[in-house]
Amino acid sequence: MLSNKLIYLFLLSCFIILTTCIKVEKFMMVTTGTVSDLTNNTAIVSGQIVDIGEGATQYGHYYSTIANETSSGLKTQLGNPSGKKEFTSQLTGLTPEKKYYIKAYISKGTEILYGKEINFTTPSTPVVPTLSTTSINNITQTTAAGGGNITSDGGASVTARGVCWSISTNPTIV
Numbered sequence: 001m002l003s004n005k006l007i008y009l010f011l012l013s014c015f016i017i018l019t020t021c022i023k024v025e026k027f028m029m030v031t032t033g034t035v036s037d038l039t040n041n042t043a044i045v046s047g048q049i050v051d052i053g054e055g056a057t058q059y060g061h062y063y064s065t066i067a068n069e070t071s072s073g074l075k076t077q078l079g080n081p082s083g084k085k086e087f088t089s090q091l092t093g094l095t096p097e098k099k100y101y102i103k104a105y106i107s108k109g110t111e112i113l114y115g116k117e118i119n120f121t122t123p124s125t126p127v128v129p130t131l132s133t134t135s136i137n138n139i140t141q142t143t144a145a146g147g148g149n150i151t152s153d154g155g156a157s158v159t160a161r162g163v164c165w166s167i168s169t170n171p172t173i174v
Helices: 004-020
Strands: 028-036 043-052 058-064 085-091 099-108 111-114 118-121 130-133 148-152
Touching: 028 099, 028 111, 028 118, 043 058, 043 099, 058 085
Parallel strands: none
Antiparallel strands: 028 043, 043 085, 058 099, 099 111, 099 118, 130 148
């Protein structure tokens, strides 16, 4: 038979083990990436979901012209995260020559976790648009078909488009 002292020590150790155990929760985690394709009024920013925790419901980026701002700043909402992944947000309607502060976020209800804040400044003037000319085809004695593709608007609205042609080299809209 066990002595009362051994039974007491056994019960005491069980009590200590049961009362000192804590629940280990799985936390959400997100990191802020980099800025790319920066124009005077748009930018693409990246981030990475490191862990969705237990029930994350939204992710994206917060951005503002004020450092450490989240309550009155703007945010992208990319939906319910499905797992670890890299993601991007397209920011539009930015003001030329403004400094913006941005950070990735992941949330569950009112709990919001942020990545490190980074910043960038939009350029003062639009970036030159990027375009390509397509081949001329369907050539007859009096007609021909041609065109082009605008692959980037440079951050400004395209107000006119067309094809310049001439019987001499380097035609212009004049």
